[in-house]
Amino acid sequence: MSIEEQILAIGKKARAAAVYMAKANTHAKNAALLETAKLIRANKAALTQANQADMAQAQANGLEAALLDRLALSDKAIETMAEGLEQIAQLPDPIGEMTDFKNRPTGIQVGKMRVPLGVIGIIYESRPNVTVDAAGLCIKSGNATILRGGSEAFRCNQALAAIVAQGLEAAGLPADAVQVIDTTDRAAVGTLITMTEYVDVIVPRGGKGLIERISRDAKVPVIKHLDGICHVFIDESANLSHAANIAENAKTHRYGTCNTMETLLVHAHVAKPALAELAQRYAAKGVELRGCKRTMALLPSVKAATEEDWSTEYLAPILSIKVVDSLDEAIAHINQYGSHHTDCIVTENHSHAMRFIREVDSASVMVNASTRFADGFEYGLGAEIGISTDKIHARGPVGLEGLTSQKYVVFGHGETRN
Amino acid sequence: MSIEEQILAIGKKARAAAVYMAKANTHAKNAALLETAKLIRANKAALTQANQADMAQAQANGLEAALLDRLALSDKAIETMAEGLEQIAQLPDPIGEMTDFKNRPTGIQVGKMRVPLGVIGIIYESRPNVTVDAAGLCIKSGNATILRGGSEAFRCNQALAAIVAQGLEAAGLPADAVQVIDTTDRAAVGTLITMTEYVDVIVPRGGKGLIERISRDAKVPVIKHLDGICHVFIDESANLSHAANIAENAKTHRYGTCNTMETLLVHAHVAKPALAELAQRYAAKGVELRGCKRTMALLPSVKAATEEDWSTEYLAPILSIKVVDSLDEAIAHINQYGSHHTDCIVTENHSHAMRFIREVDSASVMVNASTRFADGFEYGLGAEIGISTDKIHARGPVGLEGLTSQKYVVFGHGETRN
Structure with a gap:
């Protein structure tokens, strides 16, 4: 045969x-x-x-x-x-x-x-x-x-x-x-x-x-299930203590998983305190940071992120960071560069939370929780055969x-x- | 351009x-x-x-x-x-x-x-x-x-x-x-x-x-949505008056639609009375009948159905008829020759009804109702963009x-x- x-x-x-x-x-x-x-x-x-x-x-x-x-x-x-x-x-x-x-x-x-x-x-x-x-x-x-x-x-x-x-x-x-x-x-x-x-x-x-x-x-x-280019967006009204915990966990809990954060977006109004805290936490864990110009101005040790960085799934202790001016800019960035897998907003603003979950075109959208929760067991499905980034049938x-x-x-x- | x-x-x-x-x-x-x-x-x-x-x-x-x-x-x-x-x-x-x-x-x-x-x-x-x-x-x-x-x-x-x-x-x-x-x-x-x-x-x-x-x-x-090769199975315990009404309506209500019956299956125990009644009704509407040998023995005017007839969507006043010996034979015939669109059992036997709806692998399975009901408006969806015979996503x-x-x-x- x-x-x-x-x-x-x-x-x-x-x-x-x-x-x-x-x-x-x-x-x-x-x-x-x-x-x-x-x-x-x-x-x-x-x-x-x-x-x-x-x-x-x-x-x-x-x-x-x-x-x-x-x-x-x-x-x-x-x-x-x-x-x-x-x-x-x-x-x-x-x-x-x-x-x-x-x-x-x-x-x-x-x-x-x-x-x-x-x-x-x-x-x-x-x-x-x-x-x-x-x-x-x-x-x-x-x-x-x-x-x-x-x-x-x-x-x-x-x-x-x-x-x-x-x-x-x-x-x-x-x-x-x-x-x-x-x-x-x-x-x-x-x-x-x-x-x-x-x-x-x-x-x-x-x-x-x-x-x-x-x-x-x-x-x-x-x-x-193609790639997982997941984002955390720290909104201007975020609880900064929650933001730091979530952004740390989403990146460093495990580096090789698809629901790990690869790009951090930070609203300009809170970029200074949020990034100062996170830079310390990431440094302690050996995470390499690559950022936009505004990130580099706030954290001089950060390398410049290239256009390619925004659409890269590192699966490694590397993180790209971008400072944005609005919720709209954050949503547009995620929909353009992300992989429609899992994205999170950290915010105390209800309207922003509701707009984010509706307008971000991803399989899992989260408010004030680590992207690492995107998982069959964590969601209560009991087991998981994979994570679909398709829209047809299973998502x-x-x-x-x-x-x-x-x-x-x-x-x-x-x-x-x- | x-x-x-x-x-x-x-x-x-x-x-x-x-x-x-x-x-x-x-x-x-x-x-x-x-x-x-x-x-x-x-x-x-x-x-x-x-x-x-x-x-x-x-x-x-x-x-x-x-x-x-x-x-x-x-x-x-x-x-x-x-x-x-x-x-x-x-x-x-x-x-x-x-x-x-x-x-x-x-x-x-x-x-x-x-x-x-x-x-x-x-x-x-x-x-x-x-x-x-x-x-x-x-x-x-x-x-x-x-x-x-x-x-x-x-x-x-x-x-x-x-x-x-x-x-x-x-x-x-x-x-x-x-x-x-x-x-x-x-x-x-x-x-x-x-x-x-x-x-x-x-x-x-x-x-x-x-x-x-x-x-x-x-x-x-x-x-x-490929083809609609739909079946009605008249079980041995069928209410024969319902069976005649359903089999007539499923075939003759409209000939060109995908949810029209193309093959009638009849349990041997009720084939004689069921087919006698239906032959009259179909004759009155000019429906051509093609049957298995046992059908031809009961209705001498019926032409022989070929193997190809069982998998043909006529979209026309033509019907193929097969006499079967059991629910199992009916289910096996439908799963082999049908198009997984819409199939109906006419029965008063609850266990048979429940086995039919579970085991017939079709998008719509019906008990005691005309296959012509398989339609977005009739199902209460309000509108319909098509009927899917796929199993993935929409069915x-x-x-x-x-x-x-x-x-x-x-x-x-x-x-x-x-």
């Missing part, structure tokens, strides 16, 4: 399994999750061995340290995977939920039912924990899934695939509901993202390059509901249309 | 207008709709003249009668356009609506706000009324729109574009919020559906060929809400993440 035929065969099996998953009851889906969690713990030794073989080969191939770090599967990471499945089992089952029923003048009742999307293709880097997370979310949401992890995690992913299949079967669900592609050939991805007959949506998880490539070539709809953190759609349900009593 | 440059320029203006439309208040949007309605009535003579010039050229070019019929703009059609805008003005404004706020343990409150998609491209056939309908829905939902109508309606669409622009300006809104592409060059569509920087979603309205072509080539997400009849998305709103009090 060619790679294409192999992937089409996987797609066909996924489509068939999706029919059973869509009608599976909550008890069976939870049983599969809990059984898989048990099996992960029971197979700790085998998983560790598979991971060690993956790690040895990756080291021999010269994989960089940060990626090796993500590939590694410690005892703690194995336990966390199992606990993650148990948490998903405890979430409410979204499938079959009927809402919004209304009586229509014709006598029919019209409402909606939440149903799975069908088959979800997930493409991700060499992080074995994503295999289990993604499988768990798809099982709970009644979808079938085809997983394609990074090639460095091949052995470990195959071992996890076998465990998940066993968990599904123990619960009377089709093992094909979760399939991990068993080839590292890159051509597999090309088929996966174009076989519209068998795949309903693609969720890529990884760097911007991967996601851009997939979005460009996919024929299947993609729930995508912001994507939990179980983002893996579903709603159909219309009509209850009649023999009505016909006049 | 090349065609591509022209369309990019239109896109740029639309993107700028979208910023103003997104923050426009309900009063201004309604004023634009009502003013446009007034102007349509006041310009009846000029619109009629433009339409007559379009009609004369289309006749000279040998356009077929059915298409000429859609192109024609009677006095009544002009009044209906104006009334349509007045109805849209009366619908609730979905934009800015905030819902689902929850307190999180960290102290932040997380909820959602409904916002416009941004710029919507609409591609449709030579039907001038669609120009006004689509403009009205996009204005009310706070979007900017780029309209591309069929070339036969060129003069009339340009006249309508000028009127809508006047209506927007009278209400203090940007005239560029509704732009009608002013070239009939086909290359314009190619640019429109690929300029992801300026267009957020494409809604094609027209035949299957048009929609397939657009879906294949588009880089912008498409809300698409089923798409009203104002389908032209919006939801962003997350976080209200804090200075919270930072631990």
